[in-house]
Amino acid sequence: MPAFKFRLEFLISLRKRKEEEAAAILAKRLNSIAQLEKRIDEDHQALNHAAEEISELGAKGRLTGPLLLLFSNYQEKLRKDIKKSLELLALSRREEAKERLALKKAVIDRQIMEKIKDKNKQAWIEEDFRKEQANLEELASLARARCGANNDATSNDSEKY
Secondary structure, three states, X not given: OOOOOOOOHHHHXXXXXXXXXXXXXXHHHHHHHHHHHHHHHHHHHHHHHHHHHHHHHHHHOOOOHHHHHHHHHHHHHHHHHHHHHHHHHHHHHHHHHHHHHHHHHHHHHHHHHHHHHHHHHHHHHHHHHHXXXXXXXXXXXXXXXXXXXXXXXXXXXXXXX
């Protein structure tokens, strides 16, 4: 009997490839989100550090107008960077949710095809079993018929003598 061959195997491999691509896209997105979060944390730390430096310089009496203006411009730039990064992070989170859904859909599509393949294989196995059973029953009936013919022939021979 020939081995089971699923005609849509190419479709399973296509869906596996789509699933892998979706997983790679999601991994890249998660990496960029982690980098954004790290940059936001670093900017917050820099902002706090600048505030501490202003306090130290003020306590020592070495804070001048131009230095205060420089620190204030730096803090303003950090706040703008944090705001932009937070907006970008929010957008990235929305895209992440979409990419997670795309990955989930790709996984489900692949699993559906694999279940179809499994069902077809099970049906093929059952059909193969039925054919084998029919062949065995036919062989058994032929053997019985032959044994019956041999018994009739031997009984006819014994009656002659």
